[in-house]
Amino acid sequence: KAGVTQTPRYLIKTRGQQVTLSCSPISGHRSVSWYQQTPGQGLQFLFEYFSETQRNKGNFPGRFSGRQFSNSRSEMNVSTLELGDSALYLCASSSDVRVGGYTFGSGTRLTVV
């Protein structure tokens, strides 16, 4: 079956702009989570969506937001980009993470200049 698909793969944006990243989960997976990965901070949880509802949220400013559609596809948005937002943004889907873990996408590499 197809894996988790993230688009775009690479993105370069200017400070102050906004960006939208997209994630298509594995078919049948209703939970989608987003993580930010940087060399200094490692993998940090952003938020989790289940059946179009945000179920968990990490410790990130309000500039980071997301949503999930009825087909389980998810988007995350970062407004007023800062240089420190440069990172690999990873999307992960699961049916039940307590059983089969997450399936991650390959990520979107965001560079803010």
Added chain:
Amino acid sequence: SQKIEQNSEALNIQEGKTATLTCNYTNYSPAYLQWYRQDPGRGPVFLLLIRENEKEKRKERLKVTFDTTLKQSLFHITASQPADSATYLCAPNNAGNMLTFGGGTRLMVKP
């Protein structure tokens, strides 16, 4: 606050040897613990999950132990191969779909 510690220094071993990676956690009691492998520029890949009532779990050349008294999990790769070179992440978790990951340990297997 909850803390997860993995050795941040790279582990270098010779091909054919057993690699042992450590994951220590403090200030919480996870109901289960997961291990992932991550290659550069890619997303992590799920390897194994072990529950608090399981002492040990195996999958092919991989073995994971979970000691809730020591608050530690050990991850072993037997008969290691250069293709096993990657960063390995642990994620102890209490419940729900929100995983917290350790910083990862980079494993380098030399031919």
